[in-house]
Amino acid sequence: MSERAYLDWNATAPLRPEARSAMMAALDQVGNPSSVHHEGRSARHLIEQARERIAALVGAEPRNVMFTSGGTEGNMTALSPALETPQNRGGFDRLMISAIEHASVRAGGSFAPGQVEEIPATSDGVVDIGALERRLVELQRQGARPPLVSIMAANNETGVIQPVEAAAAAIHTTGGLLHVDAAQVAGRIPFDISGSGADLMTVSAHKLGGPQGVGALIKQSETLHLAQPLLRGGGQERGARAGTENVAGIAGFGAAAASAIATMAADGERMRSLRDRLESGLAAGPTVVFGRNAERLPNTSLFAAPGLRAETALINLDLAGFAVSSGSACSPASPRARSRSRRPRPRAWTQRALVHRCATSWSRAPRRLRLQCRPPAPRRQLRPKARRRRPEVSLANRTSTKTPPPSPRKNRRCAAVRRFACGPHSHAVPPPEARRPRVGRPRIRRISAYPGQSAKPWHGLP
Ligand SMILES: Cc1ncc(COP(=O)(O)O)c(C=O)c1O
DSSP, X not given: OOOOEEOBTTTOOOOOHHHHHHHHHHHXXXXXXXXXXXXXXXXXXXXXXXXXXXXXXXXXXXXXXXEESSHHHXXXXXXXXXXXXSSOTTOOSOEEEETTOOHHHHTOTTSOGGXXXXXXXXXXXXBOHHHHHHXXXXXXXXTOOOOEEEEESBOTTTOBBOOHHHHHHHXXXXXXXXXXEOTTTTTTSOOOHHHHTOSEEEEEXXXXXXXXXXXXXXXXXTTOEESSOSSOSSOTGGGTSOSOOOHHHHHHHHHHHHHHHHHHHHHHHHHHHHHHHHHHHHTTTTOEETTTTSOBOTTEEEEEETTOOHHHHHHHHHHTTEEOBSSOTTSOSSHHHHHHOOSOOOHHXXXXXXXXXXXXXXXXXXXXXXXXXXXXXOOOOOOOOOOOOOOOOOTTTOSOSXXXXXXXXXXXXXXXXXXXXXXXXXXXXXXXXXXXXXXXXXXXEEOTTSTTOOSOOOOSOO
16 A cells, blocks of 8 residues: 545645644744743734734634634634623523534533524535524514524535525524534635624634644624633633633644635635546445535535445545545544434434545645545444342441442443543543533434424435
């Protein structure tokens, strides 16, 4: 195997050479950007230059760009009941998210689980704007406060581009706010914060050829105020995000953004033609391409070939030199955790069909077909349950025979570690969640059952 074709671009894209050079130069520079001396001011200059470049990528004002540690932090910060606008000083008591959001949005930010509602999507993987409008009208009729709504600009698995403008128009008529997770869109297709109608938007550097671990939350207007920052303690990022900035990462992000602006049009065309070539080849078999009838990102193709197991195909493709995936890289890798995921899963997965997500790239033009694939969640083994022995309770030690003794602490810890395991090494050290009392996942109220709603919830396959 001489050449590898890396096609997991929606999970993370290779670093652009411009980003690498900018980072190397920044790493060689000493100085805290908050210091007033020459070194500090030089580091500050790198950050402000990057801010301008990212603002230019999405048509925002540089002062409205706040750097974060990535898309996840951007989403977590945005989804806060404490957001304030001149029209809405009291914050928000309701969050509406679409059924196809990334895990970092589905977590609900700082909203309580009961405050989160779900907007369905159609069988093409497009957010159902009709259902959103009906729900907004209903809330208005009930005299409820306007909601904060979060809709992704394009889905990371299907590449389907979402009707953000239409959603923004509906939300703004009721006084609500729209947050857009643009992690998969920024740098791949033109996306302008003002033109889209988004009030807040999240971008992630590593999706557009920048480094991992850096991103930005961008406001459309300066009047939007984050009353309760996620990270507090320092005055960085105008007090909205405390902590010394990741200067090298931010410099790399800025350089990647500038490079994306310059190459986006040509790369988009090339990617589209590669994707179409791949899909026309696939059409020879009984393959289903997800979201084919919808507008999609030029670099992404998600398809299923019934009867083919994704695990087997993934391994074979990997051995043949193709890095492909069958789902979001952010889903927990452990089969147990995956099987618990509430993420809507294409029906084909449960039929043990092969699902490939292909994400073609911009800078290293793939000469052959490039795919990315991750196996679907294996079926849970149905093993006969071992009968639990009733605890033997000694009357001498306990006052009541009805109360079983607590299970040993060690066992509970192991269970928690297993539940959160999500990588090859993650079993070694339990993440903080495993040590704290478990907080329930947000119970998301679906609004698909509201009267007059025609579209079915999205299951991936038409
Ligand atoms: C749509 C979307 N939003 C958010 C994220 C999270 O971004 P990050 O990895 O920078 O935290 C991802 C990453 O996969 C994504 O695809």
